Amino acid sequence: MPELPEVETVRQTLKKIVLGKKIKNVIINYQRIIQNSDSDTFIKSLIGRTIIDINRLGKYMYFCFENKTYLISHLRMEGKYFIKDSSLEIDKHEHIIFQFEDGSDLRYHDVRKFGTMELKNEDNLLTTHPLSDLGVEANRLDGKYLFMKMNNKNQPLKTFLLDQSNVAGIGNIYADEICFKARLHPLLNVKKITLEECEKIAEASNEIINKAILAGGSTIRSYTSSLNVTGLFQLQLLVHTKKGEACCMCNNTIIKCVVGGRGTYLCPNCQKLEK
DNA sequence: AACGAAACCTGCGCGC
């Protein structure tokens, strides 16, 4: 469940529950989720730590501990967190389990095992990959920034928007919605995009992402939701998942195509390649 | 620099 609004929702919900909790033990059932550290080091670094904050940049969430160490977590396609009593049986998809001193667990659940976790310290948190490579947050864009980033690039608009070093936090759902709101074709080459159009893209992104955060993100195609929180922004989606339906602006039929290998929804009448 | 395809994984829905 992972674009900016969904990760932000997880962050806010999780923060209310785990702030101040102290880690008693960590269980790793699938090692590959841990990046740049062996299981032993990972576990030893976390035992005794108290969570004092949870922050987010783009789709990366990070836990802050009292000794100025950090744990970056990326949910990728299907990562979720659950809080459970430590005595409850461990689900086969619960790969990393943080056991707190109060008897509760924070369990990382990931059917496809694509998610990642990485330990950082105060010195390298923001200055090394991945956080050092992120562009501006998808709800804090301005046209001049986008226009500058597009300079000398030769690629489709959607590909540009999905590149996290250009804009942090946009994924496949919101990329489609932003292109539609800006009335631009996802395949439109960024070298043809004007400053004025960049202003429209920035405005569309800021508005859509902020509305989605307020709605708790989107829940599509997922039966269980992280922390039992189900977003409602899918009710406000205008093109994504709407193949065959009527466009809300012009009544033409929404089509589905492929851009950069990703399923892409658009209105061929509102979003024309040639103007 | 840019593209596609493959890789990392599992599960679901579909047509036969």
Added chain:
DNA sequence: TGCGCGCAGGTTTCGT
């Protein structure tokens, strides 16, 4: 019921 295929909200890597 079973099987194979395509698809999935992400990112990295590799070959052209």
